[in-house]
Amino acid sequence: MSAVATPMVEARGVLKHYGRSQVLKGIDLEVLPGEVMCLLGPSGSGKSTFLRCINHLERIDGGELWVDGELVGYRQHGDKLYELKESEIARKRAEIGMVFQRFNLFPHMTAIDNVALAPTRVKGVQREQALVEAREMLARVGLAERAGAYPAQLSGGQQQRVAIARALAMHPKLMLFDEPTSALDPELVGDVLEVMRRLAADGMTMVVVTHEIGFAREAGDSLVFMDDGVVVEYGPPREVLENPRQERTKAFLSRVL
Amino acid sequence: MTHGSEPVKAVPVRHPWRWVTAALVAVFAANALWSLATEARLDWDVVGEYLFSEQIVDGLMVTLMLTAVAMLMGIVLGVVLAVMWLSPNPLVSGASWFYIWLFRGTPVLVQLLFWFFLASIYPHVSIGIPFGGPELVGGSSKDLIPPIVAAIFGLGFNEGAYMAEIVRAGIGSVDEGQEEAAKALGLSRMQTMRRIVLPQAMRVIVPPTGNETISMLKTSSLVSVIAYAELLYSAQLIYARNYKTIELLVVASIWYLAFTTVLTVGQYYLERYFARGSSRYVPPSRIEYVFRNLFRHRRPASEGEA
Numbered sequence A: 001m002s003a004v005a006t007p008m009v010e011a012r013g014v015l016k017h018y019g020r021s022q023v024l025k026g027i028d029l030e031v032l033p034g035e036v037m038c039l040l041g042p043s044g045s046g047k048s049t050f051l052r053c054i055n056h057l058e059r060i061d062g063g064e065l066w067v068d069g070e071l072v073g074y075r076q077h078g079d080k081l082y083e084l085k086e087s088e089i090a091r092k093r094a095e096i097g098m099v100f101q102r103f104n105l106f107p108h109m110t111a112i113d114n115v116a117l118a119p120t121r122v123k124g125v126q127r128e129q130a131l132v133e134a135r136e137m138l139a140r141v142g143l144a145e146r147a148g149a150y151p152a153q154l155s156g157g158q159q160q161r162v163a164i165a166r167a168l169a170m171h172p173k174l175m176l177f178d179e180p181t182s183a184l185d186p187e188l189v190g191d192v193l194e195v196m197r198r199l200a201a202d203g204m205t206m207v208v209v210t211h212e213i214g215f216a217r218e219a220g221d222s223l224v225f226m227d228d229g230v231v232v233e234y235g236p237p238r239e240v241l242e243n244p245r246q247e248r249t250k251a252f253l254s255r256v257l
Numbered sequence B: 001m002t003h004g005s006e007p008v009k010a011v012p013v014r015h016p017w018r019w020v021t022a023a024l025v026a027v028f029a030a031n032a033l034w035s036l037a038t039e040a041r042l043d044w045d046v047v048g049e050y051l052f053s054e055q056i057v058d059g060l061m062v063t064l065m066l067t068a069v070a071m072l073m074g075i076v077l078g079v080v081l082a083v084m085w086l087s088p089n090p091l092v093s094g095a096s097w098f099y100i101w102l103f104r105g106t107p108v109l110v111q112l113l114f115w116f117f118l119a120s121i122y123p124h125v126s127i128g129i130p131f132g133g134p135e136l137v138g139g140s141s142k143d144l145i146p147p148i149v150a151a152i153f154g155l156g157f158n159e160g161a162y163m164a165e166i167v168r169a170g171i172g173s174v175d176e177g178q179e180e181a182a183k184a185l186g187l188s189r190m191q192t193m194r195r196i197v198l199p200q201a202m203r204v205i206v207p208p209t210g211n212e213t214i215s216m217l218k219t220s221s222l223v224s225v226i227a228y229a230e231l232l233y234s235a236q237l238i239y240a241r242n243y244k245t246i247e248l249l250v251v252a253s254i255w256y257l258a259f260t261t262v263l264t265v266g267q268y269y270l271e272r273y274f275a276r277g278s279s280r281y282v283p284p285s286r287i288e289y290v291f292r293n294l295f296r297h298r299r300p301a302s303e304g305e306a
């Protein structure tokens, strides 16, 4: 890895707890621009929580977390740090795309309106312009002809692709995926992974929580195995998958492979 | 299934007791109507005479206006209070809690009287510098709070507290993932509420709001205690002169019934509109339900589709 580029994400000893339960117990990792990092780990290991910290949907309780050289949730002025206001946090979030396990499309809006909403409301793009771009984004995920459909009229795989288009419409510098294919029927997983592969090939920086070992192996640049709130193992996907060094990684992989 | 040459004749289940109870209900109803029409000293001509009289129609208009304005005020206040309640700022949510506690915890009749008699404890109201500074606008509160304002305040502020609870339940019914997705796109808290959460909450908010409106139509009759000439008070003014008490109460009741019926039908279509896209099954309205069951035995073949 190059030492000159500013990491897109940098975590140093990130802590997070809910009440008394410690969910993240000191996460250290680094995602470079253009890198695709896959996060693997058993249920409850804190993968989703860590993703949500990156775009400040959760506030961290300790350690430091930078996105694109800026401390998440703070603004530096001189040598002082100021906590961001709601509106400033929202502006930062707009630069990071997020895709959820359960799609979370807005059911009362058509596919194209789902995609065009944030550009018009958050960035102030003219509606006509936003619709043109939204159509392009839908074409990019292979759904140009379903622009007028409501989410309930789309298959799970199509809904997830609309959700990806919705995130891409904000031209994010980083995309977060939280188990994007876990809620899909097996025959629909392929389409979504294909869209993600192309995105990775286009140079998008991505952090992907997934149980799709094949995707992690082929599209991923690095793989992190998390368990119980810590990073257990980190390295190039093939290395981690084929020669895991830690017992916990071996045990987990033997169950999912 | 048999495949004989003769078609199989399906015999629907017979309900002999339904016929017995139906006959009993019919007898009682007929008797009640008979006595009302003949024995009771009810002068139907008077009812007919006053049904469309100017004073009654004026009162009806006031009742409809009060219902509309108080509901509008209640809905706006309810949304504001519900959003305040969910605010991360404890002072803001505390204010909302206090409002609901106060206005739901006291009878609406007391609140109406309170606004009406406010003039007696604050004979002079003004807007100006607080703590006795110079006043900018001011006047006698008798002029500033005429009965119409007392009526609207009394009904509207009270309704706000109830609507707040309804809106809050509606907001609570929306999947948390929706708010999260909106936030992740960079929408502000207010935009998320307005564009994402509230439109989806409508499905849960609309039916009880319809009930509140129907209830408000009738509750507005309480305003008669502050001598504001809505429908009931108009009827009272008339029977105070001619002593046809029951006849005029029947007149008022006919109008209340007519408009609750209209509102019930309106509510049914509104519910259908807001249920679109979210559910395939739209519950039948109460009227539809009654009729469907009344005529059910006549068309057993269609029962399965219901």
Ligand SMILES: Nc1ncnc2c1ncn2[C@@H]1O[C@H](COP(=O)(O)OP(=O)(O)OP(=O)(O)O)[C@@H](O)[C@H]1O
Residues within 6 Å of the ligand: A018, A023, A041, A042, A043, A044, A045, A046, A047, A048, A049, A050
């Ligand atoms: N809002 C919350 N309040 C309390 N506990 C929470 C909350 N969110 C998550 N947790 C707990 O934090 C732990 C980690 O949750 P997280 O969702 O990050 O796990 P995960 O690795 O994404 O698991 P999965 O594979 O099941 O999605 C779990 O034990 C969970 O119960």
Ligand SMILES: [Mg+2]
Residues within 6 Å of the ligand: A047, A048, A049, A178, A179
């Ligand atoms: Mg998770």
